[in-house]
Amino acid sequence: MNWKTYHFNDLSVGKLYEILKLRVDVFVVEQECPYPELDGLDQESVHIEYTEDGKTLAYARIVPAGVKYEVPSIGRVIVHPEARGRGLARQLMNQCMEYILSEWQSEEIQLQGQVYLQEFYESVGFQPISEAYDEDGIPHVDMKYTSKQNRI
Template sequence: MNWENKSFSELTNDELYHILKLRVDVFVVEQNCPYPEIDGYDQESRHLYLINEGQILAYCRIIPPNVKFEEASIGRVITHDSTRRTGIGTELINRALEYISQTYSDSNVKIEAQAHLQQFYGNCGFQTISDEFLEDGIPHVEMIFLGKTAEKQDL
């Protein structure tokens, strides 16, 4: 298994295909939520993922400050169903936060999290800063990173 962190232009066609397939499989099919998956942020993002024999096991994209929010952002956080509740999700978030800290040292990190995942992100150091709102029919909240170390709890 290898962790990769690539810009959009560094992704191979196969890597991009597998990333988009996992995102659609989870966010559109599994969650039964038709929404515009291709949203225009991928080209400016870093793509952090765990890959094993061509299969993406965990993925998120890191959006630089002043692209989606004033702050840097982590989005499209996914773990393959075979790796859920194994610690991979926490490791993914920790790696994303480490990259943001090294690359955008003066930026906070803001996310829009599915509301039912507030405890997971809270354990990773995020604090809820908004009331619940619907995003594509799913309750979400805005959260901001406080800088605490993530605990060993996972999706």
Template sequence: MGWKLKRFNELTNQELYEILKERTSVFVVEQNCPYPEVDGKDPQSYHLFKEENGEIISYLRVLPAGVSYKEASIGRVLVKKEYRGQGLAEELLRRGIDFIHVELKEDTVKIQAQDYLRKFYGSFGFKAITETYLEDNIPHVDMLLQTEL
């Protein structure tokens, strides 16, 4: 079906259900990490995802400046297990960053990345701005991308 980018109130009930199902599958079940996945930030966010046969196979949310940080942010980046290793994560992140730069007109993006993905995010220009720390018992690092618009 292809890529979609929607505000929270534009999501269908089915799309929202599938998004929350996949986020829970990856971040709570697969990573064995009980934490508040539904954190109250979805209504203020943009939701970028790719659907195939009614399934969400790739997803991230864009949080405008002021929602999580003073900067715009990207979070909940996932590719469904069966679709990993096909370049979807790179395309997903590129689309999310482009949306922030072009549509939201923001030049800075802050993320809280799992430490093992530091190199992946670094390949897009993100730089670590903290030491590694534990968040929900998973090593994380805060990273910043600054671009001249």
């Protein structure tokens, strides 16, 4: 497994381009959802990726507490279409959660997930904290993980 963690300033121009292209290819093009992909949070975030043969196959960003929410959050969770069905999404979530719990010593993690993925996020310990709502034309739900109630 080739998992890497980057702070924004540690990303090379080529790596940043590859990550942004994957995010746009899936979130904007595949999901047919024009939205502001570049939202100003990348510079504050820690970026976690899995690569094989130099290609990013799984990626997420984790945002520190106080930037988007009061607690750290996980977002832009993505698995390359060619790598789906291999369990990378679960491994990616575990990588993100372990980083937040160990490096930032947070007892809570929040995310804004697409409703069709709610069961997946529940399977890694997140619970809904909102009703479903529309975000850029796609149903979403806010979810929270509390380490006191769960174990990775």
